[in-house]
Amino acid sequence: xxxxxxxxxxxxxxxxxxxxxxxxxxxxxxxxxxxxxxxxxxxxxxxxxxxxxxxxxxxxxxxxxxxxxxxxxxxxxxxxxxxxxxxxxxxxxxxxxxxxxxxxxxxxxxxxxxxxxxxxxxxxxxxxxxxxxxxxxxxxxxxxxxxxxxxxxxxxxxxxxxxxxxxxxxxxxxxxxxxxxxxxxxxxxxxxxxxxxxxxxxxxxxxxxxxxxxxxxxxxxxxxxxxxxxxxxxxxxxxxxxxxxxxxxxxxxxxxxxxxxxxxxxxxxxxxxxxxxxxxxxxxxxxxxxxxxxxxxxxxxxxxxxxxxxxxxxxxxxxxxxxxxxxxxxxxxxxxxxxxxxxxxxxxxxxxxxxxxxxxxxxxxxxxxxxxxxxxxxxxxxxxxxxxxxxxxxxxxxxxxxxxxxxxxxxxxxxxxxxxxxxxxxxxxxxxxxxxxxxxxxxxxxxxxxxxxxxxxxxxxxxxxxxxxxxxxxxxxxxxxxxxxxxxxxxxxxxxxxxxxxxxxxxxxxxxxxxxxxxxxxxxxxxxxxxxxxxxxxxxxxxxxxxxxxxxxxxxxxxxxxxxxxxxxxxxxxxxxxxxxxxxxxxxxxxxxxx
Numbered sequence: 240x241x242x243x244x245x246x247x248x249x250x251x252x253x254x255x256x257x258x259x260x261x262x263x264x265x266x267x268x269x270x271x272x273x274x275x276x277x278x279x280x281x282x283x284x285x286x287x288x289x290x291x292x293x294x295x296x297x298x299x300x301x302x303x304x305x306x307x308x309x310x311x312x313x314x315x316x317x318x319x320x321x322x323x324x325x326x327x328x329x330x331x332x333x334x335x336x337x338x339x340x341x342x343x344x345x346x347x348x349x350x351x352x353x354x355x356x357x358x359x360x361x362x363x364x365x366x367x368x369x370x371x372x373x374x375x376x377x378x379x380x381x382x383x384x385x386x387x388x389x390x391x392x393x394x395x396x397x398x399x400x401x402x403x404x405x406x407x408x409x410x411x412x413x414x415x416x417x418x419x420x421x422x423x424x425x426x427x428x429x430x431x432x433x434x435x436x437x438x439x440x441x442x443x444x445x446x447x448x449x450x451x452x453x454x455x456x457x458x459x460x461x462x463x464x465x466x467x468x469x470x471x472x473x474x475x476x477x478x479x480x481x482x483x484x485x486x487x488x489x490x491x492x493x494x495x496x497x498x499x500x501x502x503x504x505x506x507x508x509x510x511x512x513x514x515x516x517x518x519x520x521x522x523x524x525x526x527x528x529x530x531x532x533x534x535x536x537x538x539x540x541x542x543x544x545x546x547x548x549x550x551x552x553x554x555x556x557x558x559x560x561x562x563x564x565x566x567x568x569x570x571x572x573x574x575x576x577x578x579x580x581x582x583x584x585x586x587x588x589x590x591x592x593x594x595x596x597x598x599x600x601x602x603x604x605x606x607x608x609x610x611x612x613x614x615x616x617x618x619x620x621x622x623x624x625x626x627x628x629x630x631x632x633x634x635x636x637x638x639x640x641x642x643x644x645x646x647x648x649x650x651x652x653x654x655x656x657x658x659x660x661x662x663x664x665x666x667x668x669x670x671x672x673x674x675x676x677x678x679x680x681x682x683x684x685x686x687x688x689x690x691x692x693x694x695x696x697x698x699x700x701x702x703x704x705x706x707x708x709x710x711x712x713x714x715x716x717x718x719x720x721x722x723x724x725x726x727x728x729x730x731x732x733x734x735x736x737x738x739x740x741x742x743x744x745x746x747x748x749x750x751x752x753x754x755x756x757x758x759x760x761x762x763x764x765x766x767x768x769x770x771x772x773x774x775x776x777x778x779x780x781x782x783x784x785x786x787x788x789x790x791x792x793x794x795x796x797x798x799x800x801x802x803x804x805x806x807x808x809x810x811x812x813x814x815x816x817x818x819x820x821x822x823x824x825x826x827x828x829x830x831x832x833x834x
């Protein structure tokens with residue numbers, strides 16, 4: 240079959256039903272509902288309907304190129320099915336000039352992905368109007384001194400009308416279902432060989448069995464090519480014809496904008512991809528698609544944007560890690576539809592003052608709000624069952640936090656260095672992790688909801704809480720970790736009878752601590768437990784002396800008041816009354832047996 244050029248013009252052209260598409264410059268028109276020759280179901284020729292005779296034939300007649308007579312997604316119209324079975328999808332060749340001053344329209348759907356997938360391409364670094372996949376990124380675009388692409392990825396199984404306009408090789412514009420898809424790009428095309436391939440993007444081999452290196456896998460219902468740049472009304476006329484014929488509606492995109500209202504970066508169809516507009520510091524606002532197509536926000540999608548506000552659609556169920564890190568958000572509402580939020584999602588959003596967490600969220604992830612220094616309050620709903628380490632680390636303005644009853648433990652450094660003034664620990668929490676409230680210097684009140692199930696206080700749990708002057712340790716607690724109350728503001732402390740162990744430095748340098756009561760259950764007190772408690776003058780000790788010495792301690796009371804009075808039980812033979820005694824680091828201890 241002869242190879243014919245595309246540079247022809249025809250008289251006015253009509254489509255079925257009498258509606259018009261522009262005739263001037265029409266070079267190639269392939270549609271699956273006309274001009275398809277079959278051998279069984281295999282395509283043997285596809286006739287050009289433009290009148291230019293640019294008919295195409297397969298290099299090899301194969302079952303991989305067949306006619307589907309009625310495809311539901313294309314309004315029950317026919318479509319050519321390429322290469323889904325055996326990954327072979329090359330349909331014939333015809334001559335062409337390089338894609339300069341041309342307009343291309345393709346109606347297609349991508350049905351499978353395997354390496355690179357193409358629908359229409361010039362060979363050898365030329366233009367390609369394509370759907371492709373390279374490491375998971377399905378694109379549509381062309382070569383401009385290297386590969387460029389339109390912005391919206393093709394969703395598997397979704398019908399599209401893709402439009403590509405090339406103006407003198409310096410500007411290329413993309414449209415999807417009639418809507419602009421990204422900004423024009425340029426620098427000119429490489430010179431292309433004068434052949435075009437439908438169904439394969441790789442360079443065609445020679446001989447009777449040409450290579451098929453980058454096959455398209457999916458349907459193509461119609462292709463329209465002009466050898467001119469259509470005006471906007473002309474382009475819209477072709478797109479309207481195709482949308483009406485195949486019942487394809489304009490897409491709803493998600494878009495990001497700068498402060499002037501100009502779009503920044505790529506439009507996006509469907510779920511928000513990883514790093515979508517990350518590091519685009521001019522982004523100040525985002526409008527999400529309102530068609531329920533956005534179900535997830537990818538990792539680092541908005542990282543480092545100057546984004547001050549955003550409305551997350553109710554269709555979103557998943558927010559990826561680092562999704563909004565270092566943005567300028569001032570408030571955020573996480574809708575009830577969201578069930579999963581990745582680590583560091585809002586870290587260092589230093590202007591974030593208000594957060595509402597929806598009732599679908601089950602976990603406050605690790606470092607989720609770390610460094611949100613303007614956050615003043617947080618309510619963790621009952622749906623949340625776990626809080627990650629460092630979740631609110633260094634939220635220095637966080638004055639109030641309500642922890643839901645679904646939480647059973649607090650992890651390492653969950654509220655370190657926050658501005659909390661009071662906290663209520665629900666009775667569902669059984670343990671407080673290491674440094675949970677360390678250095679919360681404004682924390683003055685801790686309430687344990689009765690009946691408490693708390694059994695352990697981790698190391699450094701309330702260390703450095705200098706405003707904490709009193710606490711009632713619940714009778715469910717059995718252990719107090721090292722440094723748990725170091726550097727606190729206590730004046731008195733009552734260790735309940737349920738506690739069996741007190742860790743080293745547990746109350747170190749709590750310089751206001753004057754009176755300590757040690758309950759009957761304590762069997763071990765680690766060294767330095769009250770080291771540096773300079774005001775500690777009275778210890779009411781309801782345990783045998785061995786409880787204080789069983790771990791080989793030497794300096795449990797080093798740096799306490801002189802004299803230090805230990806009041807023991809009158810019936811406890813392990814204690815001997817006396818004055819001026821040396822005991823566990825204090826050289827001036829008085830023992831009185833009067834309890």
